[in-house]
Amino acid sequence: MAYIYLEFTPMSAIKFALFGVAIILVIIGIYDYLNTRRLIKIGVMQTAETLGFERAVETPKLRLLIIGDSSGVGVGATDPNESIAGRIASDFPEAEITNLAVSGSKVKDALEQLDQLTTEDQYDLIVLQIGGNDIVRFTKLADLERDLATLLELAKQHSDKVVQLTSGNVGTSQLLPFGTRWLFTLRTKQVREIFLQVNAQAGTHYVDLYRIRAVDPYVTNPTKYYSADFFHPSGAGYGVWYERVQPVIKKLFE
Numbered sequence: 001m002a003y004i005y006l007e008f009t010p011m012s013a014i015k016f017a018l019f020g021v022a023i024i025l026v027i028i029g030i031y032d033y034l035n036t037r038r039l040i041k042i043g044v045m046q047t048a049e050t051l052g053f054e055r056a057v058e059t060p061k062l063r064l065l066i067i068g069d070s071s072g073v074g075v076g077a078t079d080p081n082e083s084i085a086g087r088i089a090s091d092f093p094e095a096e097i098t099n100l101a102v103s104g105s106k107v108k109d110a111l112e113q114l115d116q117l118t119t120e121d122q123y124d125l126i127v128l129q130i131g132g133n134d135i136v137r138f139t140k141l142a143d144l145e146r147d148l149a150t151l152l153e154l155a156k157q158h159s160d161k162v163v164q165l166t167s168g169n170v171g172t173s174q175l176l177p178f179g180t181r182w183l184f185t186l187r188t189k190q191v192r193e194i195f196l197q198v199n200a201q202a203g204t205h206y207v208d209l210y211r212i213r214a215v216d217p218y219v220t221n222p223t224k225y226y227s228a229d230f231f232h233p234s235g236a237g238y239g240v241w242y243e244r245v246q247p248v249i250k251k252l253f254e
Contacts, residue, residue: 072101076232131166
């Protein structure tokens with residue numbers, strides 16, 4: 001009987017180990033790619049099915065305007081009342097709510113939303129839910145700073161109460177490939193610093209939704225606070241955001 005002996009030298013063992021690691025990385029990459037495609041399809045369906053919360057009131061005591069992206073529309077919430085706009089409406093039952101938010105918008109696109117207004121259109125509060133797409137689409141930071149400053153100044157022409165919020169840490173989204181999430185966390189922090197600074201300069205109010213991972217509910221319980229696409233908040237996720245938004249808005253009307 002013949003025997004075949006395989007002799008492993010230290011160099012061949014290293015090559016074999018590297019080959020194994022490469023195979024594992026390829027498998028992880030394929031899984032991430034397929035998973036991202038699947039979740040994007042879910043997000044597209046959610047977006048198509050969601051209409052932004054609005055409410056007409058015959059003789060409103062307050063007039064509120066929502067400007068923004070899919071978070072302003074409320075994508076991910078199964079009930080429009082669970083969106084930020086819906087929760088504001090619950091706190092201010094005699095307020096008229098106009099919602100011009102458009103899914104996919106960046107800060108520069110929000111300028112076009114405000115351009116729909118005339119000089120006669122005045123509001124008791126404007127809420128800007130914008131910035132998440134600037135994070136994930138890598139808007140140049142200098143352009144973002146300029147566009148946001150313009151947006152806030154334009155919003156102030158239509159209300160003396162302007163509040164901005166954007167997503168929390170985008171890098172916690174499981175829609176994003178695992179190996180890229182650190183980059184989106186970095187982008188989140190960079191954009192957050194711009195938003196804090198520009199709002200402070202404009203005299204408007206920025207609601208900071210960023211939390212460190214150890215206490216971020218989107219990390220500790222993603223299936224509860226993310227919707228089915230693991231990118232947009234669920235109704236409970238919007239509720240977590242509103243815990244920080246609510247006191248800011250209520251203080252403005254004291």
